Amino acid sequence: MAQEKVKASDRLVAIGGSAGSLEVLLCLLPALGQINFAILIVVHRKVSNDPILRDLLASRTKLTVKEIEEKEVPVPGTIYLVPGDYHVLLEQDKSFTLDYSEKVNYSRPSIDVVFESAANVYADKLVCILLSGANADGTEGLRHVKLHGGSTIAQLPSASDVPYMPEQAILGKVVDRIMNIEEIIDFVKNF
Amino acid sequence: MEISINDEQLKALLSDVLDIYGYDFSDYSHASIVRRVNRLISLDKFPSFAEFHFRLRTDAQYLERFVEEITVNVTEMFRDPSFYTALRETVIPEIASKPFIRIWHAGCATGEEVYSMAIMLHEAGLLHKSLLYATDINPSVVEQTRRGIFSLAHMREYSENYIASGGKHDFSSYYSAKYDRVIFNDMLREKIICSTHNLVSDRSFNEFQLILCRNVLIYFDKYLQDRVLKLFDASLERLGFMALGSKETMKFSDVHPSYHQLGKEKIWRKKK
């Protein structure tokens, strides 16, 4: 299989967002030039099978944006979107496994599930960024990321459309750095 | 602190489950099985992995619980309406002329997908000459499929899915409600044959015109995915149809060359 010959990205930026996070992504993506790591985006969304989000994000960047396919390996320079209505887990060889199990925090995909699984595999080669949202998803995931040596960032609540989600993570003491949109862009560009 | 098992522990556990009880989970996707085991240890409040392991080794009843909780039995009626539209408009008309229609739902979970199919066959006027085989590794969900009893709370969503998939009747005419449950009509239930069947260790048991195995392969590693697709290939008639979940593919399997995909839905047709 062609995919197996590809070398997996050795670093990963994972971004989790809910209500109010799309506008952050739409600012971040156009600002990125070439990147030598993979980006994983997990957002809560209502309709499960719609390509609109992918198309919208893809229209803002020259990087490849794609919905994750079963057992695919993340490669540098590509942005992976967790499909609606599935969780995504990472295998030890870094390939993605889709998972259709119970919702977590009323959500599938759940940011906690994805961050936690990414932490198990990417350990200190991982940065997780938690954006705007009205849900408490993400906090437990970030705790796990820290435990495994990765770094954690939350969007500045006062600069978030819906501050609740990053706020919960900050209150949970699982956030290394708090950033506004410009700082997040700078950080990802220089990761 | 939550317990998180390591690779060695998982290996030891799965090898005992195989040796003692004959269930082989060794080719399941590693990440998902680790997550399920960790979840079960925490659900059942075991103080350590060792105690969990001991219980599983020594208590056959706990093995039942293990199988129930390790497998993921989440499902819905008319999930992905566009997939059901394709079945309704493309697949069903193609198999309609058969004197007898046999369909296999492998990994049927609690049966929502099977009842959806039975409803569509009924609406196409084909149910009387159809049999739907519903199988799963987990005996408890097979039993639920047989009973055809579901929670009333879901019916609104299912009815919306049904309509989105092209359903034109009154969805509630297919069941009767009692308290917070519904039971699907005998007319549908009579055509459903339920049985346990393990895709890892059991063989082909019939020939079908249509096999559905949706959101099951994602729990297997590539090697097992391929093996199971071969089992389906051996169980599918010439020109028969194979349906997978919306994120699954036949593309990387050895049997792929003898199939072509119908449009963009995850439905393949076996060539002559």
Ligand SMILES: C[S@@+](CC[C@H](N)C(=O)[O-])C[C@H]1O[C@@H](n2cnc3c(N)ncnc32)[C@H](O)[C@@H]1O
């Ligand atoms: C997520 S459910 C899919 C239900 C339904 N097909 C759908 O897509 O909504 C996966 C099912 O596969 C079953 N399963 C897992 N391993 C299996 C095996 N080795 N043989 C048969 N069924 C299996 C599980 O018990 C579970 O009910």
